[in-house]
Amino acid sequence: xxxxxxHAVFVETDADGEGGCAAYxxxxxxxxxxxxxxxxxxxxxxxxxxEFMRWLREKGEAAPALLGDNWYEVERAPAREGGRVRxxxxxxxxxxxxxxxxxxxxxxELAREELADAIDATNGGGEPALERIATQDDALADDLGAAPxxxxxxxxxxxxxxxxxxxxALVTAGRDGELVRRAIRLAIADDLHAAEQLRGADR
Numbered sequence: 413x414x415x416x417x418x419h420a421v422f423v424e425t426d427a428d429g430e431g432g433c434a435a436y437x438x439x440x441x442x443x444x445x446x447x448x449x450x451x452x453x454x455x456x457x458x459x460x461x462x463e464f465m466r467w468l469r470e471k472g473e474a475a476p477a478l479l480g481d482n483w484y485e486v487e488r489a490p491a492r493e494g495g496r497v498r499x500x501x502x503x504x505x506x507x508x509x510x511x512x513x514x515x516x517x518x519x520x521e522l523a524r525e526e527l528a529d530a531i532d533a534t535n536g537g538g539e540p541a542l543e544r545i546a547t548q549d550d551a552l553a554d555d556l557g558a559a560p561x562x563x564x565x566x567x568x569x570x571x572x573x574x575x576x577x578x579x580x581a582l583v584t585a586g587r588d589g590e591l592v593r594r595a596i597r598l599a600i601a602d603d604l605h606a607a608e609q610l611r612g613a614d615r
Contacts, residue, residue, distance in 0.1 A: 421457050423450050423488040424499040442600025457483045471522050504594035513587035516596045523603035530607035538610040549574035552595040556581035
């Protein structure tokens with residue numbers, strides 16, 4: 413019966429460095445809602461799940477079968493803790509299965525394509541958001557032990573270079589690498605969020 417099967421939500425406080433919060437659907441890496449408060453972010457996640465599943469289907473991906481719509485918070489963490497700039501949750505420590513790994517890497521590529529389309533549609537606007545994502549991709553790649561790399565001067569070029577570096581770091585780390593699930597979750601979530609911001613539909 414709809415609404416009875418529980419699904420876990422993780423809440424990240426101060427996700428944007430300005431007091432805003434994010435909520436993440438544990439079963440769908442990258443499915444997230446961003447809002448000024450933790451309550452708003454958590455409350456919006458059930459709607460975001462429906463939209464995320466629709467997005468996957470539109471991109472030719474098989475949307476996972478999730479029964480019920482009872483999403484509830486099971487864990488929260490501040491974005492900035494112990495030198496880390498974005499939150500990690502207990503689930504992030506679990507290695508994905510081989511099938512999940514391949515699927516989530518595809519989702520990450522699709523999310524970057526979504527952001528690229530938004531950049532094209534807005535003639536390269538949204539520089540602060542793009543700068544944050546490029547910086548974060550490099551930080552995630554650093555966390556995974558990637559070698560240092562030069563930064564292109566052009567922001568859009570830097571955005572793609574940082575993502576290439578992160579993707580290479582994920583492939584090198586493999587699905588058993590430490591916190592690879594966290595890196596994929598954040599890469600997808602922030603790309604989709606930035607795409608919506610650029611299109612004027614901030615969530």
